[in-house]
Amino acid sequence: MSCVACAVCVACAVCVACAVCVACAVCDVDGRYISEHVRIADLFRTVVADMAAVLRGLQAVRVLRGFCRGELVGVSVHKYRSAHRGVHSCGLLYSENSTSVSSSVHQHPQAQAPEQDPSSMTSEQVGPQPNTSYANQNGEQSEDYETEDQLQARILNAALEFVLQHGWSAEAIAAGAETLGLSSASSEMFPNGAGDLVLHFVVKCNNQLVQILAEQHKRVQLGEAEPKKTAEFLREAVETRLRMLVPYIDTWPQAMSILLLPHNIPESLKHLSTLVDDIWYYAGDRSTDMNWYTRRATLTGLYNTTELVMLQDTSVDFQDTWAFLDNRIRDIVNMANTAKQVQSTGEAVVQGLVGAAVTLKNLTGINQKR
């Protein structure tokens, strides 16, 4: 039998069936076209279904790679659709030409279903209401467009639920990704793995604390609340921030060790310093001399030591930790007062010495005008 080159076969790359001359309406050689019609219809149907499945898998990989490279999803979907239009047209042409109505009915939904699936699949991947249609990819972000950062944040937030089970690790991220309907391979989006999760949690807690402090600040400015004294303010701020660790306190030593890894140290130090700067800003520190540095250094030391004490505190509701915090703050206040006292004592001593020198000069007559 001769295979007439049918245009459809050029479109759909897999059309091996063309070799047996099935989709070609013109081909009517030896009457076998009709007799083998039914069998070949089945063959074609399964081929199309398999091809759709293969293309779906390819598209998933392309989408994920696209996420990693920050491409727009719609672009890869578009590429997929143009390839898939070939399959669809294969099916359509065949269904047009076939005399078996049932197979054509079968064909349509079969060809349609693969077309629907990718869009629903991308919808699961991208978010509740994705707008990945090609029509909207003109560079402007519609309201439901999600950036890569937002997606990563969502995955890491979901992963925090699994930290108790899997610890701070890539497994937790994979489990979190699965709850969002993504494949567990999404954890490959985070090259730093556990470090990304821990840093995300730290940033999240810091932002929460800043929100609380800003709220309080606003209330004080509106006159609804009394401004707190510095020592009390610091104590409450540190306690609030450390209480956010309580749900994860069992795994926190692991998290701290992750933060101390060399490649995580710059970022963790940066987050710690912004935390301390924020706390002092809301405590009312507006200094522009060395006090800026000494205050932040003392608060950093205070926060770190209290965090360490909290890790091995077994008392009810961490009462020992808060007692430790109270004592350290009292020490700092005492030190500041002592420093002021030393300074004023020094000034008094200087006055005394100068007075003694002037007295001596007077006694020896040096001060007299001649």
Add this chain to the structure above:
Amino acid sequence: MASVTQKMTINLWARVFNITRVRHYRASVIALNSRGYSVLPPPRDAEEKAVLDKMLRVDHAGEFGANRIYAGQMAVLGRTHLGPLIQQMWDQEKIHLRKFDEILAENRVRPTALLPLWNVAGFLLGASTALLGKEGAMACTVAVEESISEHYNSQIRALMEADPERYKDLLQLIKEFRDDEIEHHDTGLEHDAESVPGYWLLKSAIQFGCKAAIYASERI
């Protein structure tokens, strides 16, 4: 205190070690625009904030250093006939420093960590050049003010190139301060700065030191 001598000696002591002088100035706001409080626009992104932070940090350090230089000069020459003139120039620098303190506090800019160094170095520079005589003090003033006004000019150029509309208030502020510094420079020239022996050497050394200080304060 008992006598004027005691008072002045204690002031000298305090000034040398800057014990009582540097508190944060929460003085009155110098209203330069109708809003009266904000000179900087809120930064659009972290990059802009970093650039503005650097500028303000070095400006603050510069005014702080100038303050200490005049303090050193007053310590030596305060009782001569140049005393009132130096005091007047010092007061203007104090106003500048106060304004920069406010801006730093408002915009949460980190002050330079080298402030104690500029504290001591500025005082020593002022005092040592004043020990060379009145002309030495004026030569130091001329050199420092020339450096500072050149630095302000380059900042003005940078801001103008970036976005004159956006930084209108900041530009106005820096221009005003630059004009004050040029006035000090001219005052120094008027009072025989150039007649000090080794004027060019002194001037070049001081200006090199100022450039190094500016470079360091921008980064540290």
